[in-house]
Amino acid sequence: xxxxxTINEMKQIVNEANxxxxxFVPTMGFLHEGHLSLVKEAKKENDFVVTSIFVxxxxxxxxxxxxxxxxxxxxxxxxxxxxxxxxxxxxxxxEMYPKKMGIKIIVExxxxxxxxRSRPGHFDGVGTVLTKLFHIVQPNNTYFGLKDAQQYAVVxxxxxxxxxxxxxxxxxxxxxxxxxxxxxxxxxxxxIERQEAIFLYESLQYAQKRVVDxxxxxxxxxxxxxxxxxxxxSGKIDYVELLSYPALQQISTITEPIIIAIAVQFTQxxxxxxxxxxxxxxxxxxx
Amino acid sequence: xxxxxTINEMKQIVNEANxxxxxFVPTMGFLHEGHLSLVKEAKKENDFVVTSIFVxxxxxxxxxxxxxxxxxxxxxxxxxxxxxxxxxxxxxxxEMYPKKMGIKIIVExxxxxxxxRSRPGHFDGVGTVLTKLFHIVQPNNTYFGLKDAQQYAVVxxxxxxxxxxxxxxxxxxxxxxxxxxxxxxxxxxxxIERQEAIFLYESLQYAQKRVVDxxxxxxxxxxxxxxxxxxxxSGKIDYVELLSYPALQQISTITEPIIIAIAVQFTQxxxxxxxxxxxxxxxxxxx
Numbered sequence: 001x002x003x004x005x006t007i008n009e010m011k012q013i014v015n016e017a018n019x020x021x022x023x024f025v026p027t028m029g030f031l032h033e034g035h036l037s038l039v040k041e042a043k044k045e046n047d048f049v050v051t052s053i054f055v056x057x058x059x060x061x062x063x064x065x066x067x068x069x070x071x072x073x074x075x076x077x078x079x080x081x082x083x084x085x086x087x088x089x090x091x092x093x094x095e096m097y098p099k100k101m102g103i104k105i106i107v108e109x110x111x112x113x114x115x116x117r118s119r120p121g122h123f124d125g126v127g128t129v130l131t132k133l134f135h136i137v138q139p140n141n142t143y144f145g146l147k148d149a150q151q152y153a154v155v156x157x158x159x160x161x162x163x164x165x166x167x168x169x170x171x172x173x174x175x176x177x178x179x180x181x182x183x184x185x186x187x188x189x190x191x192i193e194r195q196e197a198i199f200l201y202e203s204l205q206y207a208q209k210r211v212v213d214x215x216x217x218x219x220x221x222x223x224x225x226x227x228x229x230x231x232x233x234s235g236k237i238d239y240v241e242l243l244s245y246p247a248l249q250q251i252s253t254i255t256e257p258i259i260i261a262i263a264v265q266f267t268q269x270x271x272x273x274x275x276x277x278x279x280x281x282x283x284x285x286x287x
Numbered sequence: 288x289x290x291x292x293t294i295n296e297m298k299q300i301v302n303e304a305n306x307x308x309x310x311f312v313p314t315m316g317f318l319h320e321g322h323l324s325l326v327k328e329a330k331k332e333n334d335f336v337v338t339s340i341f342v343x344x345x346x347x348x349x350x351x352x353x354x355x356x357x358x359x360x361x362x363x364x365x366x367x368x369x370x371x372x373x374x375x376x377x378x379x380x381x382e383m384y385p386k387k388m389g390i391k392i393i394v395e396x397x398x399x400x401x402x403x404r405s406r407p408g409h410f411d412g413v414g415t416v417l418t419k420l421f422h423i424v425q426p427n428n429t430y431f432g433l434k435d436a437q438q439y440a441v442v443x444x445x446x447x448x449x450x451x452x453x454x455x456x457x458x459x460x461x462x463x464x465x466x467x468x469x470x471x472x473x474x475x476x477x478x479i480e481r482q483e484a485i486f487l488y489e490s491l492q493y494a495q496k497r498v499v500d501x502x503x504x505x506x507x508x509x510x511x512x513x514x515x516x517x518x519x520x521s522g523k524i525d526y527v528e529l530l531s532y533p534a535l536q537q538i539s540t541i542t543e544p545i546i547i548a549i550a551v552q553f554t555q556x557x558x559x560x561x562x563x564x565x566x567x568x569x570x571x572x573x574x
Contacts, residue, residue, distance in 0.1 A: 007450060014452075018306065102396025103414065103448045109389025127390065128449075135450040161390045162415075163294060163422040165301075
């Protein structure tokens, strides 16, 4: 595995790749099983895999944890190598933003719902850094986890509306045995909260069952999921939303693919989870 | 020469081009000698040349002439073929913007000077459509005329700051025998105005001479050019500006490459012209 730190070297490797297909997994590092499942899938479907590690300041708000965001380059390099990464691209800040950006990507669609509502400008920063990274790495395929379903949806819009020559792939949320979505934040749960946390996914599975049963009114589903979370967990519900997917629009009847997404604040950890469904309730695992 | 109207067909041609180099000349059609000089240069430097014709609504203001913008596809196709275009890409509006864009490119640098000052949002529209076109055509080289020096500068920023894998080339302004910059608008000049119009370029050449003489204070040059234009033409001066280039910043001393740019409103035609100089006064013809 090569570790590359400059844009010029990265572009040179891409130019020399010629007719090989490139799979790209952009990350902010601190790689866990979720990232590595993306790498493994990318490895299967492409001639070689580039993973980037860049903690992108543009996507952090003024009160967010950019400085405290966890970094462990040595461990990341080990994980990446084992998972099959061919090129690990780790540009420094000055390499990606040598001066104040005079050009910006603004994402106006699908950002005022779910987690985006409380993070104004977050997806502009995501769009800007991904535009740069896609131009540098020139991948055929790029891979995102569906755990962050809003991010997948926004990147899907970005690629589609700006005609990037890149195919986006959304891969299933990686879960613990009991269904809890894997997250580096799970370690901050108390023992009791960890027991309760399984009800995030349980409530989503119950919602799926209700859609299969033929419930077409989003309000009913939202209410039932909210009730279950309130009953079964001590966490504070941040949101329970049911939206069209990937357009992320409010709907009054379930007649197209949907997302049901939840966020629950526990004492030390805010957990998110979601499920994607066809209008008949069939689960969508991969996009 | 192939005429292509869909993005999918255009992308397919690009994919099949493999290791051939692609030169790209984006235009809004109504091709004249200026455009064709770009095509001819692109032809020399690349294996094949794509020219696009798309009158981009996003770069027109609400009071500008989008509907009246001249269009003549048949004549354009003839000109393009003769100049050596291999693929003429003419997408319809619905092909480029099938729905309202939820993603935008915002250009914050180099837009509040020269012609951009009176066209808010113009370069956002230029940046957005070029991003789409670069992704569709995937050129190695793209060609712009230096007559529209601000556009060249903005596209230069766009490519540099977003790391597009594209090299931008700026080609010399094409001029009449007497030095007047070629423009489709020249036909709207009266006979007397046409005589006067040569003083646009004459004043710029005089400015060059003054920089060669060692004048380092922009204000002196601006004043002398303004005086000459006022004396020698009946037009109304819109602006005379001297800025760093391509950053387009105000400067107090000439110590880096500069642009001296002018715009003069005649009865029926607004003419623009410019000259690019090294700090010692040497003319920059190509970028």
